[in-house]
Amino acid sequence: MGLLIEILALPLAPLRGVGWVLDKVVQAAEQEYYDPSPVQEALAGLERAREAGDIDEEEFAHREEQLLERLEEIRAYQLRRAGPGGL
Incomplete structure (x- = not known):
């Protein structure tokens, strides 16, 4: 019976x-989007720009808030993915 099902399902193989390829693409995109490293690097670069006097305190505070919100979003996503046991 298993062989018959495989033969009948063969046209659906493509x-x-x-579907498998799309699933892998989505996984890779999520992994890249929810990677905290670029956000942390942006925070460090923002701090360097403030110390160098390239941006004022108001701009620094605004951009820092955005980046910290992004880090919170990433952390929430990671906690959801980890399930009830947490990380």
Whole structure:
């Protein structure tokens, strides 16, 4: 019976392959989007720009707030992905 099902499902193999590829693309995109490293680097660069006098305190505070919110979003995503046990 298993062989018969495999033969009947054979025309759907390309669709399953496309679905698998799309799943991998989505996983890679999520991994890149929710990577905290670029945000942390941006925070460090922002601090350097403030110390160098390239930006004023108001601009620094605004951009820092945005980056910290992004880090919170990333952390919340990581906690959701980890499940009830947490990280």
